[in-house]
Amino acid sequence: MFSKANIISTLVLTIWAFGGGYLLWGILGESLFADHMLTEGLMKEMPDMAYIFVGCLIQAFGFSTIYGKYGATAYGAASGFALGFWFSVIVGLGEGLIDFATANILDLQGILINFVLFVIFFGIMGLLAGLIYKKTTA
Template sequence: MFSKTNLLATLVSAIVMFFLGYLIWGLATVNFFTEHTIVNSMKEVPDLGLIALANLIGTFIMSTLYSKWARGHHSLGQGFEFGALIGAFVGLSMGLLWYATANMMDLTAHVVEAILDIAFYGIIGICVALVYQKMAKKE
């Protein structure tokens, strides 16, 4: 669980997750989600330290699960598939639960969020798989 490969995959993926998340939700789609927000519960200034910690925790969990899921066979396609499944869980499953129980965003925003989550976590899965693939060659 605390192997060198797992910790390196966690670190690399957390850095990618932090900056890619900012590019997607902090820059590219901010206007779209503003237009489709029902109740704005966002902080004026987000806590970047907690976001970084959340990214580290999330990528540690993803990397640990990936190591068990991949069973020693690491490829970019497999990494994307793994991450996309995580994204589908977050975006589709949890997104529909949020839509059913809260007035945060309209349905259009939840659908777009699900698509973004699948792609976003797919890319993070690629990062995890890439580290595992490169580290496996050294061993």
């Protein structure tokens, strides 16, 4: 669980999760979601960066650990991206549709936009994990 590959992958993925999340949802997503938010004032003006960082670290460690077991037969960019895609389906599309059915957060088009952002986010996360595991595992 605390192999060299997992530790390096976790560090790199944490940086991607923090920076990529800001890029995708903080900069790009803000304008994309403007017309699709169903509840005014839902998002905080200033998020708590410490909790975001800890959340990114947990996501990165979990993703890296799962990839270490999932991709063990063929570490690489393709298997990493594939795992990232399936994470996107579970979190971005599955959970998004459940949220759409039970809460007034985003309209359906907003859910689909969010899913695309999740595919990019977790796809890059998987790609990075795959490359790191391939380079650091014998």
